[in-house]
Amino acid sequence: MMDIGNKITRVTATAIVAGLTLIAGTAGAIAAGDAESPESQNWAFNGVFGKFDKASIQRGLQVYIENCSACHSLEQLAYRNLFDLGFNIDEVKEIAAQYEVTDGPDEFGDMFERPAIPSDRFVLPFPNENAARASNNGAFPPDFSVLAKAHPSGPDFIYAILTGFKDEPPEGVELAEGMNYNPFFAGGQIAMAPPLFEDGIEYTDGTAATVQQQAWDVTNFLQWAAEPEMEDRKRIGWKVVLFLLVLSGLLYAAKRQTWARLH
Amino acid sequence: MSAHTQPSGSSGNGLVKWIDSRLPVFTYLQKEYGEFPAPRNFNYWWNFGAILTFMLVLMIFTGIFLAMQYTPHVDLAFDSVERIMRDVNYGWLLRYMHANGATFFFIAVYIHIFRGLYYGSYKNPRELLWIFGVVILVLMMATAFMGYVLPWGQLSLWGATVITNLFSAIPLVGDAVVTWLWGGFVVDNPTLNRFFSLHFLLPFVIFGVVVLHVIALHVTGSNNPLGIDPKGPQDTIPFHPYYTAKDSFGLAIWVTLFAAVVFFAPNFFGEPENYLKANPLVTPAEIVPEWYFLPFFAILRSVDFNVWFIDAKLGGVIAMFGSILLLFVVPWLDRSKVRSARFRPIYKWFFWILILDCFLLGFVGAHSPADQVFDGVEGLLFIDLGHVGTAWYFIHFLVLLPVLGMVEKPKPLPTSIAEPVLGGGQAATGAAAKPMEKA
Numbered sequence: 096m097m098d099i100g101n102k103i104t105r106v107t108a109t110a111i112v113a114g115l116t117l118i119a120g121t122a123g124a125i126a127a128g129d130a131e132s133p134e135s136q137n138w139a140f141n142g143v144f145g146k147f148d149k150a151s152i153q154r155g156l157q158v159y160i161e162n163c164s165a166c167h168s169l170e171q172l173a174y175r176n177l178f179d180l181g182f183n184i185d186e187v188k189e190i191a192a193q194y195e196v197t198d199g200p201d202e203f204g205d206m207f208e209r210p211a212i213p214s215d216r217f218v219l220p221f222p223n224e225n226a227a228r229a230s231n232n233g234a235f236p237p238d239f240s241v242l243a244k245a246h247p248s249g250p251d252f253i254y255a256i257l258t259g260f261k262d263e264p265p266e267g268v269e270l271a272e273g274m275n276y277n278p279f280f281a282g283g284q285i286a287m288a289p290p291l292f293e294d295g296i297e298y299t300d301g302t303a304a305t306v307q308q309q310a311w312d313v314t315n316f317l318q319w320a321a322e323p324e325m326e327d328r329k330r331i332g333w334k335v336v337l338f339l340l341v342l343s344g345l346l347y348a349a350k351r352q353t354w355a356r357l358h
Numbered sequence: 359m360s361a362h363t364q365p366s367g368s369s370g371n372g373l374v375k376w377i378d379s380r381l382p383v384f385t386y387l388q389k390e391y392g393e394f395p396a397p398r399n400f401n402y403w404w405n406f407g408a409i410l411t412f413m414l415v416l417m418i419f420t421g422i423f424l425a426m427q428y429t430p431h432v433d434l435a436f437d438s439v440e441r442i443m444r445d446v447n448y449g450w451l452l453r454y455m456h457a458n459g460a461t462f463f464f465i466a467v468y469i470h471i472f473r474g475l476y477y478g479s480y481k482n483p484r485e486l487l488w489i490f491g492v493v494i495l496v497l498m499m500a501t502a503f504m505g506y507v508l509p510w511g512q513l514s515l516w517g518a519t520v521i522t523n524l525f526s527a528i529p530l531v532g533d534a535v536v537t538w539l540w541g542g543f544v545v546d547n548p549t550l551n552r553f554f555s556l557h558f559l560l561p562f563v564i565f566g567v568v569v570l571h572v573i574a575l576h577v578t579g580s581n582n583p584l585g586i587d588p589k590g591p592q593d594t595i596p597f598h599p600y601y602t603a604k605d606s607f608g609l610a611i612w613v614t615l616f617a618a619v620v621f622f623a624p625n626f627f628g629e630p631e632n633y634l635k636a637n638p639l640v641t642p643a644e645i646v647p648e649w650y651f652l653p654f655f656a657i658l659r660s661v662d663f664n665v666w667f668i669d670a671k672l673g674g675v676i677a678m679f680g681s682i683l684l685l686f687v688v689p690w691l692d693r694s695k696v697r698s699a700r701f702r703p704i705y706k707w708f709f710w711i712l713i714l715d716c717f718l719l720g721f722v723g724a725h726s727p728a729d730q731v732f733d734g735v736e737g738l739l740f741i742d743l744g745h746v747g748t749a750w751y752f753i754h755f756l757v758l759l760p761v762l763g764m765v766e767k768p769k770p771l772p773t774s775i776a777e778p779v780l781g782g783g784q785a786a787t788g789a790a791a792k793p794m795e796k797a
Binding site: 143170237239241242244245246249280322323324326332333335340342343347350357 | 398437440443444450451454524590595599600603604606610611613617618621622624625630631633635643692763
């Protein structure tokens with residue numbers, strides 16, 4: 096009878112795992128639509144032991160500030176979050192102070208402009224969606240805060256988009272007015288022009304600013320921005336899982352001993 | 359044994375006695391969770407009652423703390439969830455436990471239900487116990503659906519729109535019902551507000567029905583893998599310490615799996631698109647519900663034809679709700695007197711086919727009906743699989759269950775639970791165990 100139980104357990108477990116894999120896999124396939132699927136990259140944050148590559152993320156912040164932040168907001172983050180990347184208080188203050196925020200009302204009831212401080216959220220490039228569309232040929236540049244979690248391929252998708260632009264669309268593809276060809280984007284047409292250029296920025300740490308390097312760094316930055324808790328989560332996760340495994344072992348021994356009284 | 363039959367009310371300390379003589383909680387606990395006689399042959403599939411209780415309590419606790427930080431307003435909901443993830447101490451842990459808790463709650467409840475279907479736990483005298491269970495399932499689905507709306511991502515908004523629109527299929531009053539559900543003419547702030555209110559309320563209703571479920575269980579006693587009634591004290595053991603020990607172990611394994619997902623793959627079961635803020639002007643390419651609704655979603659979409667005066671939309675809605683409500687009458691659809699599938703050579707196979715059918719429907723639910731199942735294989739579309747899967751689901755319950763009860767010849771039942779377990783000292787031991795091994 097034990098055998099039957101075990102067999103059922105095995106069969107069912109296999110069925111459940113297979114089923115879930117199937118569902119998860121297919122869900123991914125749907126969202127990708129008719130776009131080319133991005134190649135998986137070997138990110139530092141991948142896997143259960145994955146960690147953030149802080150140097151790359153810091154460079155990615157520079158790419159974001161100099162290249163992306165003119166159009167893309169990062170509304171869920173505050174400048175103080177940059178402490179997590181290893182910046183000190185003066186550096187964070189300096190980054191924040193480049194931006195003006197509206198504060199107030201003052202004692203006369205008037206709103207006023209002042210430089211941003213670390214507790215302010217990342218200043219938005221546009222006051223609202225309509226303003227963003229007006230400046231971008233009708234397209235709305237998405238917010239970057241959780242972009243890395245908003246696509247089934249997440250960071251691989253972002254990297255593929257940034258490095259996947261083609262100057263000329265393939266034979267038979269008619270680009271709409273103001274659109275650019277990118278096989279990784281749904282429909283192959285994206286309103287964003289190629290945003291990164293060889294040596295388009297000068298890295299403060301002297302790294303050669305190839306398009307791939309910039310794409311790599313800003314993707315690392317966006318992954319951090321989307322889940323800044325990741326390192327804590329995995330570190331605590333190991334403690335919790337190991338504790339639970341030991342606890343399960345002890346409880347199994349306790350169960351065995353208890354049930355031994357019956358026979 | 360006798361050590362377990364002593365109610366603590368008469369042996370505890372003074373305070374316990376004082377309370378117990380006025381409100382016999384200790385006597386009750388001792389009777390229902392201490393000495394409660396349970397069949398001695400439960401396998402690990404019987405762990406899921408305890409696991410589900412744990413999941414419900416976990417969901418209520420994490421939910422209460424999330425509600426302290428969440429803002430039910432269309433302009434603020436998404437941001438308040440991100441605030442929880444970033445600025446609330448261990449807010450990410452609370453939210454990931456709650457979101458994945460729903461997934462694990464449903465995995466557990468589906469296993470629990472299929473356990474009941476395999477071992478015939480719904481049969482006389484446990485019909486009402488089963489019905490309370492189905493009520494819990496329906497309440498869980500409503501709660502989960504409304505909970506998914508709260509983060510106000512793209513799929514929150516559009517999922518809510520699709521599902522509430524189902525009610526517009528009701529003849530004559532449909533549109534009025536939908537407007538009433540929404541509190542307006544589209545899914546908007548009033549809808550979000552009421553969903554939050556109901557999402558907070560329903561878990562406590564579930565808790566109440568769980569109490570009824572457990573009370574009913576303790577009247578009839580538990581079913582067991584053999585599906586035969588305990589014949590005397592040799593067939594049962596006190597719930598504590600035997601099943602408290604076994605449940606604790608099973609629960610620890612379950613929580614380990616849960617923790618692995620929460621800490622290492624917290625978005626595995628979620629739809630990425632729900633990390634995009636709800637936008638009433640942009641319809642997602644594909645609106646898919648959470649995985650635990652996919653089989654029902656497939657049934658909904660598989661009715662793509664009119665039947666007499668019932669159009670496809672109403673037909674799909676009837677089929678979807680019917681597929682759930684059907685479970686209420688399973689105790690009367692199944693005409694077999696034998697409970698456990700171990701002794702039902704034909705039903706056993708159809709049980710596993712039903713499991714496969716549910717996975718098939720889940721697979722279909724995750725795809726657009728008009729898509730090809732295999733690239734390059736013309737003609738086989740997901741809607742075709744959906745037709746087959748849906749038809750089989752109803753055939754299983756409405757045709758096979760009643761017919762099998764009449765035509766199937768069950769295997770001989772063992773004379774008692776203790777006999778195969780303890781060896782019994784009779785020649786029957788080997789003989790009784792053998793045929794079951796094939797089962």
